[in-house]
Every structure is written in structure tokens, then in C-alpha cells.
Amino acid sequence: MKASIWVTLGAATALVAPIAAQQPAPTQRQVDSLAAEVRRLRARLDSLAAQVGRTPPGPAKDTTAGDDLAALRAAAAATVGVTDSTRADSSRDMTFVGRERNQNQLNPEISVTGDVRAYGYSPGVQSNNFDPREFEIAFQSALDPYSHTKIFVSLENGAVSVEEGYAYWTGLPGHIRFDIGKFRQQFGELNRWHLHAVPETEYPLALRTYLGDDGLTGAGISLYRAFGGLGTHEVTAQVTRSGSDSALFGDAGRPTYLLHLLNFWQLSRSAYVQLGGTGLYGTDPASNLKTKVGGLDVRLTWRPPERANYREWTLRGELFSLKKETAGVGCWRLGGYASTTYKLNQRVILGAAYNYVEAPLDGSVTRQVIPSLTWWESEWVFLRAQYRYEKNPLAGTSHQLAFQAVWAIGPHKHETY
Numbered sequence: 001m002k003a004s005i006w007v008t009l010g011a012a013t014a015l016v017a018p019i020a021a022q023q024p025a026p027t028q029r030q031v032d033s034l035a036a037e038v039r040r041l042r043a044r045l046d047s048l049a050a051q052v053g054r055t056p057p058g059p060a061k062d063t064t065a066g067d068d069l070a071a072l073r074a075a076a077a078a079t080v081g082v083t084d085s086t087r088a089d090s091s092r093d094m095t096f097v098g099r100e101r102n103q104n105q106l107n108p109e110i111s112v113t114g115d116v117r118a119y120g121y122s123p124g125v126q127s128n129n130f131d132p133r134e135f136e137i138a139f140q141s142a143l144d145p146y147s148h149t150k151i152f153v154s155l156e157n158g159a160v161s162v163e164e165g166y167a168y169w170t171g172l173p174g175h176i177r178f179d180i181g182k183f184r185q186q187f188g189e190l191n192r193w194h195l196h197a198v199p200e201t202e203y204p205l206a207l208r209t210y211l212g213d214d215g216l217t218g219a220g221i222s223l224y225r226a227f228g229g230l231g232t233h234e235v236t237a238q239v240t241r242s243g244s245d246s247a248l249f250g251d252a253g254r255p256t257y258l259l260h261l262l263n264f265w266q267l268s269r270s271a272y273v274q275l276g277g278t279g280l281y282g283t284d285p286a287s288n289l290k291t292k293v294g295g296l297d298v299r300l301t302w303r304p305p306e307r308a309n310y311r312e313w314t315l316r317g318e319l320f321s322l323k324k325e326t327a328g329v330g331c332w333r334l335g336g337y338a339s340t341t342y343k344l345n346q347r348v349i350l351g352a353a354y355n356y357v358e359a360p361l362d363g364s365v366t367r368q369v370i371p372s373l374t375w376w377e378s379e380w381v382f383l384r385a386q387y388r389y390e391k392n393p394l395a396g397t398s399h400q401l402a403f404q405a406v407w408a409i410g411p412h413k414h415e416t417y
Helices: 002-022 028-054 064-079 084-092 205-211
Strands: 109-122 130-144 147-156 159-172 176-184 217-228 232-242 255-266 271-284 289-302 312-326 332-343 348-358 365-376 381-392 396-409
Touching (some): 205 332
Antiparallel strands (some): 109 130, 130 147, 176 217, 217 232, 232 255, 312 332, 332 348, 348 365, 365 381
């Protein structure tokens, strides 16, 4: 810039020189005045030049950001195989797709479980040694943000039935869960479980004797609430029309009432205990029948968190009491079981159970001892070998050897309930 200033000043001097040549010679006073003006202009020029030298140069325009963005756009277009010509063609042939929900997403989650057994008996003639015990199809889905449904269809002995089919709502006022439909009822612990999930091949003998061969089920409503304070506590209240053996409540189809309380305590990071109690009541006015069933259940489980897949020990037991009054006459019968399972490793589980039950009619006592060995081939398949010793005052002593194979497919494999 300094050089350009000097060039401009030189050009001005060159223009003034011819004009000055035509004027008369200046006096000495004029010459001194002009010299002083030239010095003043020179000093001003030097000052301007110094200021220009102290000012930092302005930043150069950065074009790398634009170049990088253009490079990213070009790389993305090359990845998807889009060129300028195809982009122009696609803009001309553009089609719009609606945001409607895909039909596949409307389908429920479907799981299927197979349960097949082979038996050997002593004493007696061998017959009916193979039993396709049950094939279960489970449908589960969210109905909307507030409710869900579960439906379990059972194929057993050539018959098709709905084992469970209910809808439930969670997050209701008061943190209540509400169920309506047909469901396995919350009597004790194992009655709620599906057959393929129980620790032995069948439900405990006392449960089958007092509540029905397949346990206690009913169609109706259920309310559930959990709360804390010195542990965790759960209350379940159910009003149903019992779908179990008609010998329990008669054939009137009247409502039955169930109340279950479960208490849970964490003993350590590896162990917990739960203790529950159940009461069940129903009537049949036509036969003047009143049925009362009570139950206590306890469970202790040890499962170290760092080895939960390889080590677990569970001890559980239930005590049942039954009183059926006809015209005010009846007596209490007792039954129960104690069982344990121990996981040796990720695949092998050892089990043992003891059953005791008094017959509802005559009070005769039946006892069973059942050791078992379960091998989980994978998360989809497990195999079980089981021996059963039974002593019955009417049939005497009997022995049974059973082999069970259970497999499952779908997102909800081997669900307990």
C-alpha cells in the first residue's frame, strides 16, 4: 500500500510539472511555503504507512469447509449409486409411500411348546407307555399403550381347549393391575405355572387331588397390587367361575373367591425367601355344598449373581387344607409337598420331591418320593428322567420311570406363566 501511495504522489507531480512550467518563476517566500507543505504531506504519508504496517493481515477466506461438505455429499451419492442423472430421473418418477403401520407388526407374538412323555410301570401290564401330553400355542401382544393380552391354546388328548385367555391393564390408579378372562389362579406358587414349567413331570399330588387334575383355573376378574415396607408384599384378589373339577365346587357355576398374600424378603445379594398364604371359598346351594381351601407356600432360593447361569439352589414347599361341607357336615383334609432343585452347571439340574395327601372322602394317605434329573440341551430343549415311588393304602406300592422331552419355539420359550 505504501508503494501505491508513492506512485500516486509521483503521478500527481508529473501532471503538475507542465502546468508549473507555464507559470512565472515563484518568489523565495512561495518556495519556502511549498517546501513546508511538502514536508507536512511527507510526514502524514509516513504516518499512514506506519499504520498500514502495524495492521495484521485479514484472514484468508476458508473454502475447505465447503469443499469437505461437497466431498461428503459426493461420497454418499456414490455409496447409494446416485448420480446427477439418476437424481434427476428419480425426482421425475418420485412416488410417495404412506406411513400406515406395516401389516406384519399387527400380528401377535406366537410361541409353541411341545411336551411328550414315555412311561414304564411296575407292577402291572405295560400299556399307554407313550403320551403326547400337551402341545401349547401361545399368543401375546400389546393391544394399545394401556393393555395387553395373552392367549394359550392347548392341544391335549385329541382335544383343543383354551387353557388361558385374558387381557390385562397395568399402571391403573393406585398401581393396580387388572385382569379379565380365563386364567390359572394364584393359589400358592406352582398352580400358576404351566405344566411344562413345573420342576417335575406333573403338578404336586396334593394340588391335583384338591384343586383338580390340571390345577385351579377360572374365568373372571383379578386385581393385583404390590407394595413395600419391611420387604415386598403382593396381594391378589380374584372372583371367578371355577373351571376346575366340578367335585370341588359343584355344578352351579356360582362365583368363587380367592385371596392370596405373598411376602418377599431379600436375605443377601445371593439369597431370598418368600412366604405366602391363600384362601379360597365357593358354594353350591343346589347341593348344599360349601368348599373352603387354604394354603401356605414357602420358597428359599440361593443364586449367586456372578454365577447365576451355573449355580442355583431352591427349596420350596406348600401345605394345603381342604374342607367340603355338605349340609354342614365335613372335615378338614391335609396335603402338601416339599421339593428341591440344585443346578450343577449350566445344563444339569438335580431334583427331589416328597408328596403327602389325605383323600377328600375317606382320609386315606398317599405318599410319593420323586427324584429327577433334567438336562437343558439348549435354551429351546430340555430332557428329563424321573423315578416315582408311590405308596397307596388301596393300590399298594408302585414304581414309575418317566422320560420327558420338552421343546419350544418363538419369542417366549418355556415361559412359567
